[in-house]
Each structure stands twice: as C-alpha cells, then as structure tokens.
Amino acid sequence: xxxxxxxxxxxxxxxxxxxxxxxxxxxxxxxxxxxxxxxxxxxxxxxxxxxxxxxxxxxxxxxxxxxxxxxxxxxxxxxxxxxxxxxxxxxxxxxxxxxxxxxxxxxxxxxxxxxxxxxxxxxxxxxxxxxxxxxxxxxxxxxxxxxxxxxxxxxxxxxxxxxxxxxxxxxxxxxxxxxxxxxxxxxxxxxxxxxxxxxxxxxxxxxxxxxxxxxxxxxxxxxxxxxxxxxxxxxxxxxxxxxxxxxxxxxxxxxxxxxxxxxxxxxxxxxxxxxxxxxxxxxxxxxxxxxxxxxxxxxxxxxxxxxxxxxxxxxxxxxxxxxxxxxxxxxxxx
Amino acid sequence: xxxxxxxxxxxxxxxxxxxxxxxxxxxxxxxxxxxxxxxxxxxxxxxxxxxxxxxxxxxxxxxxxxxxxxxxxxxxxxxxxxxxxxxxxxxxxxxxxxxxxxxxxxxxxxxxxxxxxxxxxxxxxxxxxxxxxxxxxxxxxxxxxxxxxxxxxxxxxxxxxxxxxxxxxxxxxxxxxxxxxxxxxxxxxxxxxxxxxxxxxxxxxxxxxxxxxxxxxxxxxxxxxxxxxxxxxxxxxxxxxxxxxxxxxxxxxxxxxxxxxxxxxxxxxxxxxxxxxxxxxxxxxxxxxxxxxxxxxxxxxxxxxxxxxxxxxxxxxxxxxxxxxxxxxxxxxx
Numbered sequence: 001x002x003x004x005x006x007x008x009x010x011x012x013x014x015x016x017x018x019x020x021x022x023x024x025x026x027x028x029x030x031x032x033x034x035x036x037x038x039x040x041x042x043x044x045x046x047x048x049x050x051x052x053x054x055x056x057x058x059x060x061x062x063x064x065x066x067x068x069x070x071x072x073x074x075x076x077x078x079x080x081x082x083x084x085x086x087x088x089x090x091x092x093x094x095x096x097x098x099x100x101x102x103x104x105x106x107x108x109x110x111x112x113x114x115x116x117x118x119x120x121x122x123x124x125x126x127x128x129x130x131x132x133x134x135x136x137x138x139x140x141x142x143x144x145x146x147x148x149x150x151x152x153x154x155x156x157x158x159x160x161x162x163x164x165x166x167x168x169x170x171x172x173x174x175x176x177x178x179x180x181x182x183x184x185x186x187x188x189x190x191x192x193x194x195x196x197x198x199x200x201x202x203x204x205x206x207x208x209x210x211x212x213x214x215x216x217x218x219x220x221x222x223x224x225x226x227x228x229x230x231x232x233x234x235x236x237x238x239x240x241x242x243x244x245x246x247x248x249x250x251x252x253x254x255x256x257x258x259x260x261x262x263x264x265x266x267x268x269x270x271x272x273x274x275x276x277x278x279x280x281x282x283x284x285x286x287x288x289x290x291x292x293x294x295x296x297x298x299x300x301x302x303x304x305x306x307x308x309x310x311x312x313x314x315x316x317x318x319x320x321x322x323x324x325x326x327x328x329x330x331x332x333x334x
Numbered sequence: 335x336x337x338x339x340x341x342x343x344x345x346x347x348x349x350x351x352x353x354x355x356x357x358x359x360x361x362x363x364x365x366x367x368x369x370x371x372x373x374x375x376x377x378x379x380x381x382x383x384x385x386x387x388x389x390x391x392x393x394x395x396x397x398x399x400x401x402x403x404x405x406x407x408x409x410x411x412x413x414x415x416x417x418x419x420x421x422x423x424x425x426x427x428x429x430x431x432x433x434x435x436x437x438x439x440x441x442x443x444x445x446x447x448x449x450x451x452x453x454x455x456x457x458x459x460x461x462x463x464x465x466x467x468x469x470x471x472x473x474x475x476x477x478x479x480x481x482x483x484x485x486x487x488x489x490x491x492x493x494x495x496x497x498x499x500x501x502x503x504x505x506x507x508x509x510x511x512x513x514x515x516x517x518x519x520x521x522x523x524x525x526x527x528x529x530x531x532x533x534x535x536x537x538x539x540x541x542x543x544x545x546x547x548x549x550x551x552x553x554x555x556x557x558x559x560x561x562x563x564x565x566x567x568x569x570x571x572x573x574x575x576x577x578x579x580x581x582x583x584x585x586x587x588x589x590x591x592x593x594x595x596x597x598x599x600x601x602x603x604x605x606x607x608x609x610x611x612x613x614x615x616x617x618x619x620x621x622x623x624x625x626x627x628x629x630x631x632x633x634x635x636x637x638x639x640x641x642x643x644x645x646x647x648x649x650x651x652x653x654x655x656x657x658x659x660x661x662x663x664x665x666x667x668x
Contacts, residue, residue: 003439003464004432011428011462014436015443021456023422028458035458037423039373048459049474051427055466088357089371093385093427093472094345098338102348105337109349122355124362124369125382128345130337132389133467138427140383140474 031233032153033082033217036145044150046085046143050075054135062178065104067195068137069111075220076141077119078199078273082218083152084208085145086201087121093138095131112139119201149208151277156215156234160278162302164246165200165292168223169262172269173250190250197273203292204275211287216277222270224323227302228311230278237309240302240322242267261315267323278304365567366487367416367551370479378484380419380477384409388469396512399438401529402471403445409554410475411453412533412607416552417486418542419479420535421455427472429465446473453535483542485611490549490568494612496636498580499534499626502557503596506603507584524584531607537626538609545624546617553606558657560610561636562645568612571643574636574656576601595649601657612638 003011016030027044028036034048052058052075058068073090080087092112096105116123121141174194177187199218207213215234217226223245231238247266255262279287284300287293305312311322337345350364361378362370368382386392386409392402407424414421426446430439450457455475508528511521533552541547549568551560557579565572581600589596613621618634621627639646645656 002432003430003434003436006436006439008462008464010436011430011439012460014439015446015457015460015462018440018443018447019457020447020451021458022451022454023456026423026456026458030457030459035423035425037458045379047423047425047474047476049425049427049472050461051429051463051470051472053429053463053465053470056429056464089360089369089381091369091381091383091474093383093474095385095387095390095470096337096345098336100337102337102340102344105340105345105348106352109352112349113352113354117354117356120356122357122360123349123353123364124355124360124371125364126346126349127384127472128342128349129385129387130390131387131468131470134465136385136387136429136465136470136472138383138385138461138470138472140381140425140427142381142476 027150028152033079034085036083036150042146044145044147046080046083046145047140048076048079049138049140050079051136051138059179064195065107066111069108070115070196072137072139073112073115073121074197074199074273076139077115077121077201078197078218078220080141080143081199081201081204082216082275083145084149084204084216085143086205087119087141087143089122089124090116090139090141091124092126094126094128095136096128097131097133097135119199151208151213151216153215153217153230154233156230156236156278156304157280158236158304158306160214160280160304161284161300162227162238162240162278162304163298163300164223164274164276165203165297166274167246167248168219168272168274169248169251169266169269170194171197171271172265173248176254187250190248194271197271199273200275203297206290206292207275207277211279211290212283213277213279216275219272219274219276220270223267223276226276227322228324230276231311235307237305237307237311238302238322239305239312239314242313242315244299244301246299361484362486367413368419370417370484376480378479378481380414380417380479381474382410382413383472383474384413385470385472393513398529399441400445403442404449404530406471406473407446407449407455408531408533408607410473411449411455411535412531412552412554414475414477415533415535415538416550416609417479418483418538418550419477420539421453421475421477423456423458424450424473424475425458426460428460428462429470430462431465431467431469453533485542485547485550487549487551487564488567490564490570490612490638491614492570492638492640494548494614494638495618495634496561496572496574496612496638497632497634498557498608498610499537499631500608501580501582502553502606502608503582503585503600503603504528505531505605506599507582510588521584524582528605531605533607534609537631540624540626541609541611545613545621547611547613550609550611553608553610554604556604557601557610561656562658564610564612565645569641571639571641571645572636572656573639573646573648576647576649578633578635580633
C-alpha cells in the first residue's frame with residue numbers, strides 16, 4: 001500500500017503502533033493538536049510541530065517569502081492555542097536550496113521573527129540544512145498551559161453546543177484570488193487572511209480559562225475534518241446546521257458559479273486557523289456575557305449528540321451525512 | 335549572494351540578526367548544541383532540532399530506512415547530551431513522497447522508536463506531510479539539565495586540556511564502505527557506527543556531573559570544525575597534537591593510498607557523535623580515576639591557549655594552522 005492510499009492519519013496510526021512511551025509525566029501524546037507533559041501541579045508544558053513543504057503547502061510563484069515565514073510560526077502557535085496554551089519558545093528546521101539568495105533568507109527570517117514577536121514567542125534555536133530541490137520548513141513551538149485550562153479534542157459531551165470563531169472560507173478565497181492571474185483589489189482582506197493567519201491565542205485563553213469549554217481544535221484542515229476529529233476522539237455524534245456556518249462573503253461568486261451552497265466551501269476550507277469548540281449550555285450563558293461573544297466573534301453551528309446518532313449535516317430541512325473530507329496532502333481527491 | 339557562498343553559519347547569523355527574544359528565562363539561545371531555558375532553580379529545559387534531507391544527509395540506495403529513523407533521533411539526542419542534559423520527549427516532522435510504501439513507513443517508525451527507547455526518550459507528537467521529490471525529516475528533542483551540569487561550548491579556559499571520547503573517523507570509513515560496491519565484511523563495525531550512532535548521554539552526564547568540565551560539543555560536522563566552534567565561542571586559541579587524535583583503524587588503507595596522515599581523516603570525519611570537551615588540569619586528575627577514563631574512552635588531544643596564539647595543529651614537529659573545514663552542506667568544496 002502506498003501513502004496516497006494510506007493518507008496522513010494512516011501514517012500517524014502506524015507510528016503510534018510502534019511507539020512505547022515510558023514516562024508517567026505525559027498527559028497527552030500523539031493525536032491531539034499538541035502534546036502535553038506535566039512539569040508540576042500548577043504548570044504543564046505543551047509542544048507541537050508542523051511543517052510546510054514547497055510545492056505542497058506553498059508556491060513561491062505567488063506567495064511572498066515573508067508570509068511563508070509568518071505562516072510557519074502561526075500554524076504551530078495555533079496548535080498551542082487550541083490546547084488552551086500560551087506559546088513560549090520555538091525552534092525551526094529550515095532546508096533551503098542552494099540557489100536561494102541571502103535577501104530571501106532575510107525575508108523568511110523576518111517573517112518568522114515578526115510572527116514570533118506578535119505572539120511573544122522566543123525563537124531560541126534551529127537547524128539550517130540544504131535541500132536538493134524543494135524548500136522544507138518545520139517549526140516546533142513549546143508553550144505552557146495551566147492544568148485546568150488544558151482542552152483536548154476528546155472532551156465533547158452530549159448536548160454541548162458546537163461553536164466556531166470568526167468567518168470560514170476566507171483562506172480558500174484568498175488562495176483562489178492569489179493564485180489566479182486576475183487579482184482584484186476587493187479580495188485584499190481574504191488574501192491577507194490566507195497569507196497572514198492570526199492564531200486565536202487570546203480568544204482560546206478566554207474560552208479555556210474564563211468561560212470553560214469541553215473540547216477544542218483549530219481549523220487547519222477544514223471545518224468538516226475537524227468536526228470529525230472532535231466527534232471520533234470524544235466518541236460522539238453531532239448535528240451541524242449548514243446555514244449557521246459563518247461563511248466568508250468572498251465565496252459568493254464561486255458559490256453562485258458552481259451552484260453549491262456557500263457553507264459547502266466554508267466547511268472544506270483549510271488553513272483557517274479559527275477555533276472549533278464545544279461548550280455546555282450552562283457555560284454558553286456565561287460566554288454570551290463575554291466580549292468575544294458581544295463582538296460577534298462566535299457562531300453556534302451545531303450540537304453534540306450520542307455516537308449512535310452519527311454525524312449529520314442539516315441543509316435547509318434535508319438531513320445528510322457530514323462530509324469527511326478535509327485536506328490530506330497524501331490523498332489525491334479532495 | 336547565494337547560500338552556497340553564505341553557508342550554514344552565515345544563514346544562522348542572518349536569522350539571529352532579526353530575532354529579538356523577550357523572555358528572561360532563556361539561558362542559552364541560538365548558537366550552541368541546544369537551547370536552554372529555566373523552569374525553576376533546580377531544573378532547566380533543553381531543546382534542540384536537527385533535520386535529515388534525502389540526497390543531502392542520506393541516500394536510500396545504500397542506507398536502510400530503519401537506520402535513517404534511528405539517526406534522526408540519535409543526532410538530536412547527541413545535542414542534548416552535549417549540553418549535559420538528559421533527553422525526555424521528542425516530536426518529529428516527516429515529509430514523505432507519495433510513492434513510499436506502508437512497509438517503509440513502518441521501518442522508519444521502528445528506527446525512530448528503537449532509538450527513542452534506547453535513550454528513554456518519549457515520542458509524543460509529530461506532523462506527517464507529503465513531499466514532492468525528496469524525503470525530509472526533522473526532529474525536536476527536549477530534555478532536562480541541572481543548572482550546575484549545563485555545559486556550553488563557550489566555557490573553555492586557557493590551560494584546559496582538550497579531550498575527545500571514542501575513536502574518530504569510523505563514520506567516514508563506514509560511509510565509504512557502505513557506498514562502495516565492494517562491501518567487505520571486515521568493515522562491519524565502521525558501517526554500524528555510521529548507520530547507528532550511539533549518542534554519549536551517559537558519558538556526558540559523568541563528565542558534567544561527577545567530574546566537572548568547562549566546555550563541551552558533540553562532533554557532528556567533524557573534529558576540526560567543532561574545535562573552531564569551542565575556541566571562537568570561548569574566545570580562545572588552542573594547540574592540537576595531530577598524533578594524539580584517536581583515529582579509526584579502518585582509515586589506514588585510505589591514509590596509505592592518499593599519503594595523508596591518519597589523523598587528517600579523523601579530524602574531518604562528520605557524524606561521529608563523540609564528545610569534544612575541555613577540562614582543567616585539576617579536574618583531569620579526577621577524570622583519571624573514573625571508569626570512563628579507565629576504559630580507554632578518553633583521549634587528550636590538545637590544550638586551550640590564549641586567543642592571540644591562534645588555533646594551531648602540531649604534526650610531528652611541524653606547526654600549522656588548524657584547518658577550518660567541517661561539513662557544510664551549502665558549500666561545495668569540503
């Protein structure tokens with residue numbers, strides 16, 4: 001079996017199968033946004049790693065090098081946020097081709113540094129190596145989380161409301177505009193969202209610490225895929241209301257052209273780095289009083305049900321199975 | 335300027351230039367084997383990242399996939415050891431081409447797991463992505479170090495003895511045998527050393543904790559290069575006795591053929607993962623009583639001098655400048 005059939009999560013399963021961890025300090029291992037290990041009773045450490053490969057995750061013919069550096073850090077910081085953590089330190093592994101200019105290196109470094117600075121994350125080490133053909137970038141970010149704020153994707157409870165932050169689909173729209181020859185000025189907001197994602201560290205802190213939520217994940221592979229992760233880790237089902245998914249206006253033309261509902265694109269758009277979380281009805285009342293709710297940052301898009309009910313999508317009054325597909329770079333058809 | 339002129343250390347300098355770290359908890363940042371940040375007064379955290387790129391660091395036509403997985407962890411664990419640390423947790427970033435088989439993934443995973451197990455390091459997370467042409471692997475290992483055991487490369491003092499563990503040049507010999515068509519059974523030890531390097535975690539602990547040393551680095555790019563790192567970070571000079579460098583017997587044929595002294599190869603051989611350290615004469619007396627000295631594991635190869643004296647190599651009675659070249663994948667002539 002080749003990897004195009006096995007897929008990313010199949011590979012992870014195989015790695016999990018051979019690994020035997022020994023320490024009792026590990027709180028969360030492979031299988032969540034980030035791993036967590038205990039330092040003491042008041043402080044736990046969070047660690048995550050995420051990579052970007054040229055030709056797979058980014059295309060330098062239309063992506064500024066500075067934004068690639070920013071994204072490398074942002075995708076990792078977003079994973080720390082999704083655990084209820086605060087980023088602290090980072091190390092990067094950078095494989096560049098020999099033809100890169102020193103100026104390009106500076107732009108990449110500045111993108112990394114700018115994102116680190118924005119999120120008070122210190123870059124404390126790294127490795128630079130050469131690559132034969134494609135650029136490969138990997139970062140590891142460590143952070144801290146208070147034990148009571150550590151939110152897993154497996155904590156969803158029946159009856160929880162399913163919520164997301166922000167608007168979805170903007171990254172997809174941004175990529176479309178950026179990679180097409182007819183770049184229009186009205187898409188600047190979407191392009192910027194795609195090039196410079198802003199991890200929701202502050203909002204995740206409010207949710208985990210002040211409000212109290214049961215499960216959380218960041219939307220890197222697309223909403224549909226992340227809901228599946230939450231439900232399968234929590235051993236739950238769900239119902240998602242299609243018309244409640246906050247879809248980016250920039251997708252309207254595409255939706256009209258392809259005659260598919262707006263939320264279809266919002267649900268499949270990866271690299272959004274918004275938060276998907278589940279919350280009890282009681283705590284939702286608390287959330288409603290919080291500024292992040294008052295600022296229209298939160299949408300309720302569904303409800304957690306029992307596992308037996310399956311994962312359902314409600315489109316107008318039509319019930320259907322929630323699509324599974326998120327973004328898997330190993331698989332061909334998305 | 336392209337990277338083939340700038341070189342690895344030039345790139346690191348450029349990254350250092352744009353980065354502004356904010357936390358007072360950072361003890362060692364970019365520029366040593368690993369970074370160190372303070373957790374509390376008794377325990378500090380060490381973190382390092384190192385990458386392996388197909389076609390640059392390994393060639394799957396003669397390198398078993400299992401050994402690549404082992405090496406990925408070993409090179410990182412060796413960096414933790416060189417700081418006087420003990421490895422604890424690891425995360426890996428793996429970019430594989432779609433044509434890889436599931437069996438190959440299993441072998442890679444087993445190599446990673448076997449090395450982790452050997453050094454009591456838990457694999458707690460990772461990212462698997464696809465790559466267009468070459469395989470790219472990066473690991474980050476975190477560890478712990480007691481403040482008094484934290485050894486930097488910048489701590490060498492004038493008068494210190496310069497020592498190495500083990501025998502040098504075996505990795506070079508192993509690679510030569512492995513990549514040549516005429517593989518001979520007598521080279522098995524060297525081949526094994528090249529494929530399965532054994533980081534000196536235990537020995538580094540003895541040196542840092544029981545004996546007391548001033549500076550340490552692991553030999554990844556070659557002895558000559560690492561001595562330069564120690565001297566330039568410590569603002570010192572040195573004299574190295576060529577005939578004291580413990581050279582692998584496997585290099586004898588090469589040395590005879592090319593009419594160059596044996597130590598020449600031992601000095602330039604990368605991927606050795608032995609320890610290079612400097613120690614005061616007083617503490618050397620303590621070391622002499624230790625089992626790692628009694629087991630013939632330590633060689634004194636030179637002495638630290640003042641910066642003004644430069645870095646000298648003594649070959650028989652001939653004094654010359656210590657060669658600078660280590661292994662830099664960006665530069666062409668090694």
